[in-house]
Amino acid sequence: MLKSIKTSVLALILVGTAVIAHAQKKITEGTLIYGVKYKISAPGAPEEQKVKFNGDISKLELNFGPAAIGVFLDSKSGTGLTLVDIPVAQKQLAAKMSKADMEESKAARPQYSDFKATGEKKSVAGYNAEKYTFKDSKGGVGEFWVTNDLDVPINIATTDFKDIKGFVVLIDTPEATITLKSITEGKVGELSVTKIPAGYDEITYADLKAMQGGGE
Helix, strand or coil, X not given: CHHHHHHHHHHHHHHHHHHHXXXXXXXXXXXXXXXXXXXXXXXXXXXXXXXXXXXXXXXXEEEECCEEEEEEEECCCCEEEEEEEEHHHCEEEEEEECHHHHHHHHHCCCCEEEEEEEXXXXXXXXXXXXXXXXXXXCCCEEEEEEECCEECCCCCCCHHXXXXXXXEEEEECCCEEEEEEEEEECCCCCCXXXXXXXXXXXXXXXXXXXXXXXXX
């Protein structure tokens, strides 16, 4: 009898593990759409962000008025590439970003720490998620929500939370709330931080910052 009970329990554990493994969907290439609600004045800032990802490399696509901006991140090497397309000025510019450049850019933003799971649960974009809290280096506090329903590579939208197990689907900071609206699995083509697209003039990251009035 005891042996039978042990066998039954083991069978239930194995079945339960199989269900959990099947429930988590792994996506290595696709497109993420995020909605953005600003808490600060941000005239002209887009209310939607698109992130394409293929393995370790991802691309954030933004539209600021007449300019279309693409920011690439290689999460493995820590390097990046920024593309700026301004059709009205007939300008297409590209600036490669070294690991040091990427770290400099990151240092200008609030740094997040003291991640704590709260146990609070809700559905975000149709996925089961758990709430975490955090503090930032400017004295602010916020929250983010993580799902284990999806296995998605660390990308430009989630790199600040790379040490968290799971996929971040909502980030609520003192500046804005960014929420996953959809994720689509599918081919996005080659993404590269080293190849400059045809028609783009390469400039340095320092030149790009100078065009932005000092950058950060």
